[in-house]
Amino acid sequence: MALAGIELRYLVDAITEQVQGYYISNIYGITKDSILFKLHHTEKSDLFMMISTSGVWLTAVKIAQMEPNRLLKRLRSDLLRLKLKKIEQIGAERIAYFTFEGFGKEFVLVGEFFGDGNILLCNNEMKILALQHSIDVRHRKLSVGLEYAQPPSSGLDIFNLKESDFDELKTTDLVAAKWFGRTLGLPKKYVEGVFDIAGIDGKRIGNLLTDDETGRIFKTVKKIVSDVVSGNHKAVIVRNETAEVLPLKLGKLEGEVTDANSFIEGLDTVFTENIIKKGKSVQSSGSDKKIKDLETQISEQEKAIETVKERTKNITNVANSLFEMVSKGIGSIDENSAQEILANNNAKLISEKGISLIVIQDEKIKINTKSPLQSIASVLFNEAKKQSGAIASIQSIKEKTEKKLEKFQ
Structure with a gap:
């Protein structure tokens, strides 16, 4: 599952509140895409924070390393013993900045939680020191030595919506749900949930909606965004072909639905399962190759x-x-x-x-x-x-x- 921008905002605020006064006492490479940070406080219990290309969450599970992580050595060299100063979301994007400081140094770890994801280490001037993988596309380039560049922003700022922002919906000849997804940048699960809760068919053409209907859609979106970001929600885990966690129930949900104690705990359950599953697949693939190599050696020895x-x-x-x-x-x-x-x-x-x-x-x-x-x-x-x-x-x-x-x- 992929995080939504509104979910990341809640995670950033919730985790920030819990990690105040903590510093990095150890860093573990779990997979090539996942890094576990052990946070220590002189007066409080240790915390474990996972940063992966899927997202960021506090975890109760310390997973053993499953494959090498190319950033681990550099992160340990630069970040150990530094204080986690702050965590910020960049606008409504699925990007978070983790700022570490101490001993006269400051570093920013950038987590990009969209597409294939990326993790980058920058200095305090946002010059890239190390990164999971380089990017060279039309709108931006990321590699060691360059200044970090965010992707171009698209759509409306979902955290500051005005009812007038929906005027375009009333004139578009696009299907309402398609316009909604493109303009607000919300995942399909939220788009379908908004229309379901508002009691409106999302397959209708936008310019056929009434003022009352667009008003209901606007109010539904504002409430969902507010409830997710503020923590006024009751998270659920939905399992069918895949598993995902939602901060709140979005209309009719298909599959096995179970309550989670919190959105972060739900993420810990689902994302940890995904990491372990992927790690076992990597190990299994490595084991298969090792078995084949050993069988070849035995054949040659015979x-x-x-x-x-x-x-x-x-x-x-x-x-x-x-x-x-x-x-x-x-x-x-x-x-x-x-x-x-x-x-x-x-x-x-x-x-x-x-x-x-x-x-x-x-x-x-x-x-x-x-x-x-x-x-x-x-x-x-x-x-x-x-x-x-x-x-x-x-x-x-x-x-x-x-x-x-x-x-x-």
Whole structure:
């Protein structure tokens, strides 16, 4: 779920009231999109504040890290031990500034809670020091070293609405609900709720509405905004295909509806569930890749064992063939009859840079062609034994890999 601007205003005011006099005692990276701040006060209980690309809330749950966060190291370096001076919403936008000060320094953490979201660390002149991800689009550019730029504002200021602001609704040929959503920038759930509570069909064309109907819509909007921002509401959690929390009931709600003790606690429940679900998905994806990598390693290790066994067998066969030569009265490995027997065992003699080698498949073994055949056979048996010794080493590595794989299954 995405926060509405009016919901963010309530959160900023409510959290500001609770964090007065607190400073940052620790910072934890939970996911790449979520950062948990531990707030300490000399006379009050510690608080935990989560800032993510979804929004900001106080949480009763300390989640373990699920994936690296690129901002964590920088935030710890700059913000630890600093006081949380103030939290501000920028107009009616879904943007909040968190100002930290102490030791002659001041930093502003910007949370953008719309679209893909973003978290940026700026100095007191709003120069960007670090950010979750850079942006380069037509209306603004965000990257390290640049001054932070807000997105262009759109629509009316929902916190200062006048009835005359709805005059355009009376003349538009757009569907009333569409005009409403575009002009006020409210999520669909609020648009539908306003028309439902006002008892007006939101699919009607705007210029077909009566003055009485537009007046009812205006009064309904003003009351909803006032109730949400002031905290005069009773939050509910709505679960169907997804879960979301509403500060108040907006008309007819579909799905399983349960009461929440407060909007912040409801957010803590729903957003924490979302973070854990996403984190498990990331971990599961990482685990699947790790399992595949380990399975590949085991397959390669099994192939290596079979290759060594085959090579050892071939070298041993050639060594035995030398005794066959002796039994046939062959006195030297250089003789033609010896070469024929070697060829029958997929072996041959070569010379490289004056050094005599016997090649058994792709394996080259140095020998002295002047030595007795029994001595050459001994050289080959020793080589086969040395090669065979590698099997135990590979098998040991394979067993360790299999144990690692068991932990993921």
